[in-house]
Amino acid sequence: MTSTPLPAGSEPGNCVELSVVAPVYGCQDCLEDLVDQVQAAATSMAVSFEMILVDDASPDGAWGRIEELSRTRPWLRGLRLSRNFGQHSAISAGIEHATGCWTVVMDCDLQDAPGEIPKLYRKAIYDQLDVVFAQRIDRQDKVLKRLSSWSFFTLLGWLTGVTQDPTTANFGIFHRKVIDAVCEMPERDRSFPLMVRWAGFRTGKLPVQHRARAVGETSYTLRKLLKLSMNIALGYSEKPLRMVAGTGIVCSLVAFVLVGMSLLRWWDGDIEVAGYTSIIGSVWLIGGMVMFCLGVVGLYVGQVFRNVQHRPYYIVADAVNDAREAR
Numbered sequence: 001m002t003s004t005p006l007p008a009g010s011e012p013g014n015c016v017e018l019s020v021v022a023p024v025y026g027c028q029d030c031l032e033d034l035v036d037q038v039q040a041a042a043t044s045m046a047v048s049f050e051m052i053l054v055d056d057a058s059p060d061g062a063w064g065r066i067e068e069l070s071r072t073r074p075w076l077r078g079l080r081l082s083r084n085f086g087q088h089s090a091i092s093a094g095i096e097h098a099t100g101c102w103t104v105v106m107d108c109d110l111q112d113a114p115g116e117i118p119k120l121y122r123k124a125i126y127d128q129l130d131v132v133f134a135q136r137i138d139r140q141d142k143v144l145k146r147l148s149s150w151s152f153f154t155l156l157g158w159l160t161g162v163t164q165d166p167t168t169a170n171f172g173i174f175h176r177k178v179i180d181a182v183c184e185m186p187e188r189d190r191s192f193p194l195m196v197r198w199a200g201f202r203t204g205k206l207p208v209q210h211r212a213r214a215v216g217e218t219s220y221t222l223r224k225l226l227k228l229s230m231n232i233a234l235g236y237s238e239k240p241l242r243m244v245a246g247t248g249i250v251c252s253l254v255a256f257v258l259v260g261m262s263l264l265r266w267w268d269g270d271i272e273v274a275g276y277t278s279i280i281g282s283v284w285l286i287g288g289m290v291m292f293c294l295g296v297v298g299l300y301v302g303q304v305f306r307n308v309q310h311r312p313y314y315i316v317a318d319a320v321n322d323a324r325e326a327r
Contacts, residue, residue, distance in 0.1 A: 017047035018121070019100030020114075023054045023090035027108040028062040035069055035076060037114035045118050052077045053108070054094045057084040063318070070320045082317040088190035091170060093314040095179050097324060103179050105170050105192065112171040116208040120173040123206050130178050130201035133193070134171040136210040158239075168205065169193060175201070188306050188313045241300065244293045251289055 020038050024031070035051065042049035055063045055078065066078040079093055095103055102121060106112035116134060124132045154166075170192055174182075181199040182192070197203070 015099045015101070016050050017101050018042055018045070018049040018117075019095075019098035019103045020049065020051040020117070021054070021091060021094030021098055021103060021105050022051070022108045023056050023087050023094065024062050024066070024108045025056045025058045025084075025087070025090075026060055026062075028058065028060040028065050030110050031062065031065050031108065032069060034108055034110055034114065035073065037110075038117070039073070039075075041114045041117045045121060047121075050075050050077060050098070050100065052079065052094045052097055054078075054090040055080040056087065056090040057081055067320050074321060077322045078320040079316050079322065080318040082315040085314045086190070087170075088192050089314045091192045092183070092190050093316065095174075096183050097322060098179065101176050102173055103176070104173050107170065111211050113209050113211055116171075116206075117173070119208070120206055123204060124173050124175070127204055128202070129204045130175040131196055131203040132173050133165075133168040133203065133205050134208040135165070135167045135205040136169070136171075137167065137207045138210060165205075171208070172196075177201070186310075188311065189303070190313060240296050244296050247289060247293060251286070 020042070022034065027034075031053070035053075038049075038051050053066050053076070055066060057080075063078070063080045066076075066080075070076045070078050077097070079097060081090060081093065085093075091105055095105065102124065104117055104120065106114070112134065120132045120134060123129065152166075172193075174196065178196060178199060178201050181201075182195045185195055
């Protein structure tokens with residue numbers, strides 16, 4: 001399953017054994033520690049490697065730091081996106097530029113410990129797996145973030161019909177054929193772990209150490225989480241449409257029952273003039289249900305519209321140590 005390792009720190013553009021991809025947003029102060037720890041982990045594995053840092057329009061000037069670090073590390077490559085496209089689009093940019101037989105995806109804030117990379121690699125090799133996700137047994141996050149993560153994955157599991165594990169995220173190691181499969185998926189609303197699971201390769205998990213965030217705070221606000229959840233739900237599940245259809249069926253059944261009851265009362269001579277409140281209530285109820293159903297269908301139409309535009313889900317504005325993006 002593996003190729004013969006090349007000398008560590010080989011020239012950019014050549015195939016290497018291990019690629020490490022990390023989207024960068026708001027983590028300028030810990031980038032040097034991240035890079036040094038990744039280098040130490042890869043060196044202990046005695047394999048050729050590269051690291052790709054993708055600056056997703058970080059507001060703290062992270063790109064200047066990436067350029068500085070790359071001057072003394074030929075194995076370190078950097079991509080700067082033209083604007084903030086989101087974490088999963090930044091991951092897609094990184095993996096599409098990776099050349100490794102194996103690719104590790106991790107966060108830049110050192111919550112994903114680079115020291116766990118050799119363990120992930122060995123498990124993938126020994127167990128003959130194509131994907132090994134890092135399982136965060138003891139998460140070092142705030143209670144609110146853990147609760148929102150659990151709620152998100154529970155809802156996502158219900159929508160997609162596939163059990164989701166809230167202890168896993170992006171951190172893991174992935175074989176070249178898995179990366180190639182994900183890169184061939186054209187949808188604009190990206191969710192890296194879901195795309196990997198959909199591809200269906202042999203997958204395993206490995207318990208790893210989870211650290212507290214080294215610097216700053218998470219950039220995921222409640223609004224961003226809700227938007228991400230809605231996009232993923234629309235992009236990876238048809239259940240909302242089925243719910244709309246089910247709602248229409250239920251309303252029709254209720255209407256038939258009410259009509260039947262009215263006919264029976266008319267047959268018995270017990271006819272009452274409908275009151276103003278009941279009429280207005282019925283109008284508002286049916287009108288609200290119709291608007292809700294149209295809204296859900298409209299969201300799906302918008303999703304289709306964005307995808308048929310065939311716009312790229314990221315644009316590289318600048319690069320360092322990357323032959324593909326050389327200007």
